[in-house]
Amino acid sequence: MIVAKRKPLNEIAEMLVPYNKVTVIGCRSCVAICLAGGEKEVKMLVSALKIKNRKEGRKQEFEGFVVERQCEKEWVQEVQDKILGSDITLSMACSLGAQTIGDLYPTHLTFPGLNTGMFGVPEEQGVWSEKCVGCGDCIIHTTGGICPISRCAKSMLNGPCGGSANGKCEVNLDIDCAWSAIYDRLKLQNRLDLIEKITPAKDWSTSHSGGRRTYVREDAKLTPHQKKGKEGVQ
Amino acid sequence: MVERKPKIVGFCCERHGMDAVVLSARSGKQYDASVRVVQVPCAGRVDGIHLLKAFEDGADAVFVLGCLEKNCYYDTGSIEGRKRVDYVKQMLMEAGIEKERIEMFNAASSNVWMFPEIASKMVEVARKLGPIGRGEKP
Numbered sequence: 347m348i349v350a351k352r353k354p355l356n357e358i359a360e361m362l363v364p365y366n367k368v369t370v371i372g373c374r375s376c377v378a379i380c381l382a383g384g385e386k387e388v389k390m391l392v393s394a395l396k397i398k399n400r401k402e403g404r405k406q407e408f409e410g411f412v413v414e415r416q417c418e419k420e421w422v423q424e425v426q427d428k429i430l431g432s433d434i435t436l437s438m439a440c441s442l443g444a445q446t447i448g449d450l451y452p453t454h455l456t457f458p459g460l461n462t463g464m465f466g467v468p469e470e471q472g473v474w475s476e477k478c479v480g481c482g483d484c485i486i487h488t489t490g491g492i493c494p495i496s497r498c499a500k501s502m503l504n505g506p507c508g509g510s511a512n513g514k515c516e517v518n519l520d521i522d523c524a525w526s527a528i529y530d531r532l533k534l535q536n537r538l539d540l541i542e543k544i545t546p547a548k549d550w551s552t553s554h555s556g557g558r559r560t561y562v563r564e565d566a567k568l569t570p571h572q573k574k575g576k577e578g579v580q
Numbered sequence: 581m582v583e584r585k586p587k588i589v590g591f592c593c594e595r596h597g598m599d600a601v602v603l604s605a606r607s608g609k610q611y612d613a614s615v616r617v618v619q620v621p622c623a624g625r626v627d628g629i630h631l632l633k634a635f636e637d638g639a640d641a642v643f644v645l646g647c648l649e650k651n652c653y654y655d656t657g658s659i660e661g662r663k664r665v666d667y668v669k670q671m672l673m674e675a676g677i678e679k680e681r682i683e684m685f686n687a688a689s690s691n692v693w694m695f696p697e698i699a700s701k702m703v704e705v706a707r708k709l710g711p712i713g714r715g716e717k718p
Contacts, residue, residue, distance in 0.1 A: 354674060355671065355675050356675075356676075386628070389629045390628050390671070393629060393633055394632055394672075396636050397672070397675055397712060398675035398677070400713035401676055402713070
C-alpha cells in the first residue's frame, strides 16, 4: 500500500493562512491503514487546527470528511459541492488523491496535508517499511521473494556488497542487508545456486526513469459509444 | 472583577480511576469544582480526538486517569491511554500549545488522597497558563 505521513502542523497551518473556508478531505484506503489520513486523523487535524487558530486569534472555518478512495474520480465527484464550496481543499490522502482533486477542479486550490512516502507494508502495529519502488520489471522470483531494488540501499542486482556485516547494512546498522536476507531465504528454499547467477544491468526504462508511465488495458477501456452512454446515465 | 474559573476535563477509567475518585469523595476529601469528570470504560478507550475535542470546546487542561500500568483491569488499557496522551501532547506542541495542559495519571482504587491532588495540580496548571488564546471561549 501507499504509506504517507502527516506534514508538520505548522507547515499545514502556514499553507492555509490566506484562506477562510477550508475543506479537509481524508481517504479510507491506504492512508487510513497507515494512520495518516483516515477519518480519525482528519478529525484530529481539524481539531488541532481549530485550537491553534484560537491560540493565535485567527478565524478560519474548517470542515473535515472522508471519501472511500480519493484517487478515483467517481468518489471525489460525490463531494464536489463541499470541495467547490470552500476556498481551499486540504487533501489528507496520498499525492494521488490530491492530484485527482486538482485535475478534476483545476481552478480550485488543493494542497497536500500529507507527505507521500513509499510503497510499504505494515511490519507490526505502527511500523511500516518500504518493499517496492514500482520499477515496472519485477524480479523477486529470482531473489527469494525479496526485492533488492527497494530493500538494498544501493539497489544492487548482484549482492551482497562489501558493506554487509552480520546481516546489517553499512548505511545504517538498523537496516537489514537485503542481500543477506536474500541469501538466507534462498538457502531455506534450497535455491542457493541463484545467488551465483549474474544478473545483467537492469532496464530502467520501465521505471520512473523512463518518464511518466501509463498502463492501458484495452479490453477494459470504454469505446466512444460506451462513454457516451455512461455520460448519459450520469 | 470575578476571577475566571478554569475548565478542566478528566477522563477517568471506570475501574481504578473512578474508584479512586468515588472513594476519595466518600472519605470526605474535596476537590476543585472546576474539574469535570468524564467516566470512560477504560483509559485505552480515550482517543486523541476526545482529548483534542475537550480543548476545542474550551478546556484549559485535560487529564486521563487510569489504573496503575502493571495492575490495569484490562491489562494494557493504561498503557494505551498514556500513548494517546503523549501523541496529543506532541500535537499540541506542534500547534504552539503548552504540553503541561495535558497529563496522564495512574491510580489504585485505594489511593483516596490521589484524585484531589491530581485535581489541584491541574487547576494550578490551568490557572498559571490561563485559557488557550485570547477569548475565553472558542
